Amino acid sequence: MDEVVQTLQDVVKLNTVNGAEKLVADYLIKLFEQHGISCKQLAYQPDRVSLVAEIGDGNGPVVGFDGHEDVVALGDASKWRVDALSGAIDDDNMYGRGTSDMKSGLLAGAWAMIHLKEAGVPLHGTFRFMATVGEEYGQYGARQLADAGYAQDLSALIVGEPSGADKRLLQKPELQHMLAIDGTAADRLAAANHTREQHFIELAHKGSLTFTIHSKGVAAHSSMPEIGQNAIDALMTFYQREKAYFESIKSYQNPVLGPVTPVVTMVKGGEQVNTVPASADLSVKIRTIPELPNAKITAAIKAIIADLNAQGSNLSFEMISDFQPMHTAADTPLIQAANDIGQAVLEQALPQIGVPGGTDASSFLAVNPDIDVVVFGPGNITAHQVNEYVDLEMYRRFIKIYERMVTRLLS
Secondary structure: OOHHHHHHHHHHOOOOEOOOOHHHHHHHHHHHHHOOOOEEEEEEEOOEEEEEEEEOOOOOOEEEEEEEOOEOOOOOHHHOOOOOOOOOEEOOEEEOOOHHHHHHHHHHHHHHHHHHHHHOOOOOOEEEEEEEOOOOOOOHHHHHHHHOOOOOOEEEEEEOOOOEEEHHHHHOHHHHHHHOOOHHHHHHHHHOOOOOEEEOEEEEEOEEEEEEEEEEOEOEEOOOHHHOEOHHHHHHHHHHHHHHHHHHOOOOEEOOOEEOEEEEEEEEEOOOOOEEOOEEEEEEEEEEOOOOOHHHHHHHHHHHHHHHHHOOOOEEEEEEEEEOOEEOOOOOHHHHHHHHHHHHHHOOOOOEEEEOOOOOHHHHHHHOOOOEEEEOOOOOOOOOOOOOEEEHHHHHHHHHHHHHHHHHHOO
16 A cells, blocks of 8 residues: 555544544644654644644745545444445545545645655745644634634635545536536536546635524513513514515625525524413524625624614524635636646546535635635545545545646746
8 A cells, every 4th residue: 555545544544523633633743744844733622733834935925725634423334334434445445434525635735745845846935734623513723723824825725625526427417407517518528537536626615604593582471472572573573574685685696606595494482382482593594605795694684683673672693603705716827727737637627616515715715815715626525425435546646736736836
């Protein structure tokens, strides 16, 4: 087994389900130090450590690479073909939780940095590798790094999240719909690809706003509602106003991501069937686009609350999470480098797409909206599923892609 595969298997075996990322950080620190690269550690909690490593002459732009150390829950063990933390290899695929999302991307970025350092490639600027904690639930590490100043000077950011799918899935109508192509175009795409996997350049992804509206009332016996205040009534009035606002923003569209997508996801209220409810809550998840900033949506929701409170309601707003959308123009040097180098190394055409899910990039963009971002990495849509795997040939190829992208961007 070659070294780049061995290190990936080692890291997949480390259980970093929703925490304990220090295991991966310690492994990476040792690997980097063996190759003469020093690291800085940032602890979110004692067992949750992000790290930063840099190479280059410092006389030019800063190109970042981002990958996360945590993984989602292992899932039903009886449905896995192998132990979920084994990193078992079959037919040049490695199986295990995090193989696609995204320990293969993380290790590909690390090996690209090591190879560039050992080859003595002149980099006129800085290549910054960032491994983060808590991406799956809150982007804790990315936010911590951003607050510590590691995003302020970034000009470009490569996010090594999985960007592929089994080539056979090009025949699926749902994938064709996502790509805005018909069956004939999908056939041409597949015929031009002589590998097992089709990849995409993700140059945009939606952001998200998650919030809860709390309504307070006054409890009373249901036989005497006039001496109480029904928290559900006020919440339903808010719901109707919010629904009208959501209708008013349907015209906002991003050419890649489409419209804003708002969903009311939870409603809770009342204590028992014969009591006027003293409290009620409504939770909302909104997938956002650059054309309608998160802050503008938040301000509109708060304005509705202020108006209703002036009329006698007792509503309050609780922000749960606020992640920025991302859309990088196709003609930027970063996207052009990903396209040119990716097509050559992967030997396939690379459709440029937007996706609804987010990445750590949201937290970096929150402090520096001028960063160009591309999401492009080994792995596929088995992320978060049982029998998650990575095509090891693609993993090896992405190491080369990252080496060549960084070299080109810092030449």
